Amino acid sequence: MADIGLRDMLDAGVHFGHQTRYWNPKMSPYIFGSRNKVHIVHLERTLELLEEALASVRLLASRNKQILFVGTKRSASRTIREQAIRAEMPYVDRRWLGGMLTNYKTIRQSIRRLTDLEAQDAMSQFDLLPKKEALQKRRQMDKLTKSLGGIKDMGGLPDALFVVDVMHERIAVDEANKLGIPIIGVVDTNSDPGGVDWVIPGNDDAFRAVSLYVTAVADAIVEGRKLEAQGGVTAEDFVAEASAEADVAAAAEETAATEETAATEEAAATEQAAATEEAAATEEAAATEEAVATDEATATADTGATEKGADGGDKTEA
Known part of the structure; x- marks a missing residue:
């Protein structure tokens, strides 16, 4: 198929x-x-x-x-x-x-009538009848064929x-x-x-x-x-195999979804770790810069004090 x-x-x-x-x-x-x-x-x-x-x-x-x-x-x-x-x-x-189903007994009688007429026609018995009677039987057979021809061999x-x-x-x-x-x-x-x-x-x-x-x-x-x-393969096996294939497909989809979720979570964790490291590096750089600035300020203050002391000594000697 x-x-x-x-x-x-x-x-x-x-x-x-x-x-x-x-x-x-x-x-x-x-x-x-x-x-x-x-x-x-x-x-x-x-x-x-x-x-x-x-x-x-x-x-x-x-x-x-x-x-x-x-x-x-x-x-x-x-x-x-x-x-x-x-x-x-x-x-x-x-x-x-x-009543084709609910009144099948009556329908079966009509089917038997159709079968008899077809048998008579096959044996050319209509040719032995008067034209009018033969015409009536052929019309009856055609009418029954249109209505019941498709179910005459159903058997029940x-x-x-x-x-x-x-x-x-x-x-x-x-x-x-x-x-x-x-x-x-x-x-x-x-x-x-x-x-x-x-x-x-x-x-x-x-x-x-x-x-x-x-x-x-x-x-x-x-x-x-x-x-x-x-x-x-029996029909039951065919249906079971189709169901099994459907289960396998569903399981594959579920596995793929799980893997995708895990990959997404891992990527998110990696990004978070990178962001944390970057923040730590930034803080460390800021602390270093602050320390350098503090050292420079201290050195500048010490230099100023020394120069001031030297100027004071000259005035004393004078």
Whole structure:
């Protein structure tokens, strides 16, 4: 999986939120600021949370868990479909049908109907029917394919949901919450992150931004499955290794900060010692100068007294 950096997010426009008047206060921890009345998402926080979400996705995929991709918006539907197919995961790229999770028994009946129609079409049985009846069955099959084609091979309730724009897909989020299904969600500044287990704060409208999230999740799924298939490093080891690397990096930063503090203190002590020595030298020089001045004054006084004594002797002789 290609590493995602801050530059990739900037180029994709991940940092652009919605207008400030439409913001949800619950998103304040993920907002960096605003510009031209548009909120700016904190990309460093987004990158951190995205990496955490991808680590969880790898772990789920390595255990052969089903992750349902959900994105019915125009900017997300095509990418959701393409990447879910690549990752061999179920998806919903059209309208979310109410009860798709909470009333899965009824949905399963519709899936069976779709499977039967596809089997009849594959065996060319429609050609044996009257044109009107064949047309009706084909229309029914097309309708079911658009609604349920992405989940017909799911085989049961998914183990997790990956949702693009949790506000637009609120029904799906509510159903998953009722059933206790964990959610990985792209959450914009106007959305409520409540009920989302792994929040990915960022732009959920721009095609390039959406493509970045969805492709990263699909890559993580493919990578997670390879970890177990190769019989090498397990997903648990991968997560543990990532945590260890993070701890090492944190320790290195702490050590560097400690060394920098020690160097600063040592430099300050050196400067203080130099200042003390300089002050002592100055005091010593001042004392020396004072002593010299005192000696000179004493010598001058002695000379004056001698001359005065000599003058007094001459007057006596006269």
